[in-house]
Amino acid sequence: MSLGLGAASLRSHEIQLRNNNYAQAPDQTLLQSNGFTKVIVRVFSDDEKNGGLYFINPLFKAVRPVLDNWAPEFLRGEVSFWAWMGGRYFSWMKDSPYLDREWRNGQKRVIPKLDLFNPEAEQLLVSLFRALAQKPIRGILIQDDLVLGRSEGFSNWGKACFTMATGLPAEEHLMSLPNSAHSRAWERVKCGRLVQVLEKIVLACKAVNPQLKIAMNIHYELPLAPTESRSWYAHDAPALAASSLDYLYLMAYHRQIKSELGLSETANRLYFVKMAAAALESFGPKLVLKLQVRDWQTSALIPLAELKTYYDLIPAGIERVCFAAADPEDIPILARIFGK
Numbered sequence: 001m002s003l004g005l006g007a008a009s010l011r012s013h014e015i016q017l018r019n020n021n022y023a024q025a026p027d028q029t030l031l032q033s034n035g036f037t038k039v040i041v042r043v044f045s046d047d048e049k050n051g052g053l054y055f056i057n058p059l060f061k062a063v064r065p066v067l068d069n070w071a072p073e074f075l076r077g078e079v080s081f082w083a084w085m086g087g088r089y090f091s092w093m094k095d096s097p098y099l100d101r102e103w104r105n106g107q108k109r110v111i112p113k114l115d116l117f118n119p120e121a122e123q124l125l126v127s128l129f130r131a132l133a134q135k136p137i138r139g140i141l142i143q144d145d146l147v148l149g150r151s152e153g154f155s156n157w158g159k160a161c162f163t164m165a166t167g168l169p170a171e172e173h174l175m176s177l178p179n180s181a182h183s184r185a186w187e188r189v190k191c192g193r194l195v196q197v198l199e200k201i202v203l204a205c206k207a208v209n210p211q212l213k214i215a216m217n218i219h220y221e222l223p224l225a226p227t228e229s230r231s232w233y234a235h236d237a238p239a240l241a242a243s244s245l246d247y248l249y250l251m252a253y254h255r256q257i258k259s260e261l262g263l264s265e266t267a268n269r270l271y272f273v274k275m276a277a278a279a280l281e282s283f284g285p286k287l288v289l290k291l292q293v294r295d296w297q298t299s300a301l302i303p304l305a306e307l308k309t310y311y312d313l314i315p316a317g318i319e320r321v322c323f324a325a326a327d328p329e330d331i332p333i334l335a336r337i338f339g340k
Contacts, residue, residue: 011321013338014038016084016141018294018325020054025070026328028077034335039079040141040322043067043132044086051092055083057131059124060090071136082139083132087146087216088114088125098124103154103172116148116197117157125197126204133205139213140205141249146198146216148190148234151176165189190234195243202244215247215288216240220257223250223278224271237282246286249322250279253292254310255302273313280317288320293334294327301330304337311337 074081098121159170
């Protein structure tokens with residue numbers, strides 16, 4: 001499937017920076033002159049010892065006020081400045097009553113993820129996004145950790161919600177048993193709860209700034225493996241499509257897909273096309289397709305010819321493409337992919 005330059009010229013192109021350790025803010029003139037309409041900057045840290053947030057807020061430690069320093073530079077420009085924010089995985093939170101429980105190999109343990117079933121943890125998360133929405137930004141991209149994995153959600157709050165919703169006893173081994181009545185019911189509860197939390201986040205952010213756009217990363221399996229995605233992530237495609245989210249960012253990372261699925265190059269390209277087409281059918285104008293521009297293992301920039309090959313496989317109906325996760329020096333190189 002070939003895209004053609006006409007379709008490329010109608011697209012908007014975005015760039016997501018892989019970190020914020022640069023000496024200064026991304027150059028807005030450079031972004032605009034190379035055809036990028038949006039830059040997305042990371043505002044959270046996963047460091048277990050020194051983690052925190054990259055903006056001043058009333059809830060958690062601010063590692064450095066990167067967002068507060070950079071965002072004002074984009075207020076009067078044409079390039080949208082977005083914040084990329086973690087959803088529920090905060091590795092630097094220890095011994096908090098707000099943390100979730102995981103059930104694995106017959107054992108329960110605390111994990112460094114907020115318990116989405118705990119009302120106080122939910123309020124903490126909503127308050128955090130509300131604080132972020134008060135910054136001079138145009139959008140928020142929620143990280144791909146806003147999921148409820150197959151082994152997660154087994155806090156006392158989660159088990160109580162399961163019983164209240166289903167009338168079934170909250171027995172971990174039954175709730176974890178694949179294709180059982182308990183596990184299918186538990187899956188429905190988790191999918192519903194995740195969308196409820198999402199809606200509260202969106203509502204809180206837009207109450208602060210009605211013009212703010214809210215988006216979320218979704219995994220590449222969702223378009224072609226919706227049943228598995230419900231089980232693995234508690235992501236239900238129709239529910240997410242119908243949600244108040246403005247955009248859904250599909251992590252169509254071709255090298256990751258090829259490695260994880262063990263595909264040949266030909267099979268990987270076919271999978272990529274089918275995945276993108278299925279995502280377009282499911283999410284329509286809400287869809288943003290993310291291209292992987294650096295190798296996850298080496299951090300090296302992927303060769304331009306390889307990136308161009310996958311860019312040209314994107315169906316013409318997809319209106320937005322995000323290049324992730326890049327460095328500022330990649331901007332003029334990546335622009336060559338879509339004709340700049």
